[in-house]
Amino acid sequence: MPEAQTTTCAISGGGPAGIMLGLLLARAGVHTTVLEKHGDFLRDFRGDTVHPSTLRLMDELGLVERLEAIPHQNLTRVRMATRTRPVIDVDLDRFTRWEYRHIAMIPQWDFLTLLVGHAQRYPTFQLLMESEVLGPIEEDGAVRGLRYRDATGEHDLRAVLTVAADGRRSDLRRAAGMVPTELGAPMDVLWLRISRRPGDPSGLGGVIGQGEMAAMIDRGDYWQIAFLIPKGSYEQVRARGLEDLRDRLARLMPSLADRVGEIDDWDKAAFLEVGMNRLHRWDRPGLLAIGDAAHTMSPIGGVGINLAVQDAVATANLLAEPLYRAQADPARFDRTFNPDLVRRVQRRRAVPTIGTQAVQQIIQRHVIDRALANAEPRLPRIADGPRGRRLLSQVVARVMVFGLLPEHVRTPERRAEAHAVART
Numbered sequence: 001m002p003e004a005q006t007t008t009c010a011i012s013g014g015g016p017a018g019i020m021l022g023l024l025l026a027r028a029g030v031h032t033t034v035l036e037k038h039g040d041f042l043r044d045f046r047g048d049t050v051h052p053s054t055l056r057l058m059d060e061l062g063l064v065e066r067l068e069a070i071p072h073q074n075l076t077r078v079r080m081a082t083r084t085r086p087v088i089d090v091d092l093d094r095f096t097r098w099e100y101r102h103i104a105m106i107p108q109w110d111f112l113t114l115l116v117g118h119a120q121r122y123p124t125f126q127l128l129m130e131s132e133v134l135g136p137i138e139e140d141g142a143v144r145g146l147r148y149r150d151a152t153g154e155h156d157l158r159a160v161l162t163v164a165a166d167g168r169r170s171d172l173r174r175a176a177g178m179v180p181t182e183l184g185a186p187m188d189v190l191w192l193r194i195s196r197r198p199g200d201p202s203g204l205g206g207v208i209g210q211g212e213m214a215a216m217i218d219r220g221d222y223w224q225i226a227f228l229i230p231k232g233s234y235e236q237v238r239a240r241g242l243e244d245l246r247d248r249l250a251r252l253m254p255s256l257a258d259r260v261g262e263i264d265d266w267d268k269a270a271f272l273e274v275g276m277n278r279l280h281r282w283d284r285p286g287l288l289a290i291g292d293a294a295h296t297m298s299p300i301g302g303v304g305i306n307l308a309v310q311d312a313v314a315t316a317n318l319l320a321e322p323l324y325r326a327q328a329d330p331a332r333f334d335r336t337f338n339p340d341l342v343r344r345v346q347r348r349r350a351v352p353t354i355g356t357q358a359v360q361q362i363i364q365r366h367v368i369d370r371a372l373a374n375a376e377p378r379l380p381r382i383a384d385g386p387r388g389r390r391l392l393s394q395v396v397a398r399v400m401v402f403g404l405l406p407e408h409v410r411t412p413e414r415r416a417e418a419h420a421v422a423r424t
């Protein structure tokens with residue numbers, strides 16, 4: 001019989017939530033194993049919006065300069081307009097109370113590679129690539145680790161705490177019987193790239209047309225475009241053909257009309273099925289879900305990466321010390337890690353999660369749903385005048401870009417001591 005593998009914290013999923021949590025726990029001297037089913041981080045486009053709250057955390061970890069050294073664009077202007085008038089127009093630089101006042105458009109694989117490189121300086125960090133988590137190890141009604149498969153076969157990894165950070169389709173969440181409540185979304189998204197020319201506007205913009213809507217993200221030499229289509233209509237959009245899609249793009253974004261011909265293959269229009277959901281309870285004895293596994297966000301505002309990172313920081317702040325102490329307990333793999341402590345993570349992150357999803361739902365209902373049905377957005381009265389619009393713009397930026405209840409790194413760094421803690 002193969003020797004049982006053990007770790008203090010087993011994390012399923014090497015995305016922003018799993019890698020950041022792995023880094024922080026390992027940095028605090030907690031033996032941590034992150035399992036990622038893919039062989040690298042070079043995934044399809046997953047969204048690259050690193051918000052001020054995440055930049056601040058990277059600063060607290062001493063990583064912001066290395067992050068800034070990655071070639072990327074910084075966005076300081078966020079706009080959304082209908083055919084007839086502006087709806088949101090905000091200059092992030094005006095939020096002078098915040099140290100970081102821009103969105104850094106950093107490819108997610110570069111961001112993750114930087115975090116992993118830093119985490120690997122700690123001997124308590126272990127990353128198993130091409131390792132697919134199959135489900136939890138359960139004993140006496142509690143989760144005591146996970147089962148996974150790699151090129152050599154199937155294995156058991158026993159752990160004091162197991163974390164599901166395996167994204168919106170979390171296998172571990174499903175295998176543990178945790179079912180999220182669907183909050184609904186009126187749209188799906190086609191992600192497109194169209195070249196950008198000198199003289200084009202810059203920043204992040206939303207355009208609302210007649211039955212169409214898109215977000216345009218300035219990526220330097222090209223526009224990353226999220227073209228919204230009514231939920232479930234992808235097959236119809238395809239059936240109408242590429243010519244029709246190009247016509248609609250040109251109508252919606254006349255300044256790009258001479259370039260929509262670049263979309264000459266359906267491979268250049270990546271389909272994202274949009275969903276929004278959240279778990280009623282993020283934990284079970286011995287198990288915690290964070291990031292998209294606990295709450296899948298709508299793409300509105302590009303908040304997903306940032307909330308996933310914030311969850312990871314909150315988890316480390318609340319659990320690193322008790323997990324570190326648990327390492328001294330010889331019976332730790334047969335005991336259930338204090339569920340009351342684990343539950344605090346959800347309590348801490350409930351307001352930002354529910355608050356952000358509530359704002360996304362309002363935008364979905366009053367702007368997107370109506371725009372896709374070719375109706376004028378129904379905006380609060382306050383947005384009628386320039387002062388009201390300014391206020392609305394600031395509220396949206398405050399919630400979506402700067403984030404509610406941003407976390408700070410409170411965990412210690414235990415480099416030398418971590419060596420001394422024996423792995424059993």
Ligand SMILES: Cc1cc2nc3c(=O)[nH]c(=O)nc-3n(C[C@H](O)[C@H](O)[C@H](O)COP(=O)(O)OP(=O)(O)OC[C@H]3O[C@@H](n4cnc5c(N)ncnc54)[C@H](O)[C@@H]3O)c2cc1C
Pocket residue numbers: 012013014015016017018035036037038045046047048049131132133134165166167168170171172191272290291292293297299301302303304305306308
């Ligand atoms: C097309 C697209 C565009 C997006 N755009 C943006 C954006 O602009 N800004 C933004 O903030 N967010 C965006 N998002 C959302 C963002 O990517 C997620 O919210 C964020 O990555 C969540 O982080 P996470 O760590 O919780 O999960 P994920 O990033 O989904 O990471 C989960 C990881 O778990 C791995 N995994 C899954 N199952 C298993 C298993 N059984 N065993 C082992 N590993 C497993 C996956 O391979 C993945 O690496 C976008 C998402 C998509 C799909």
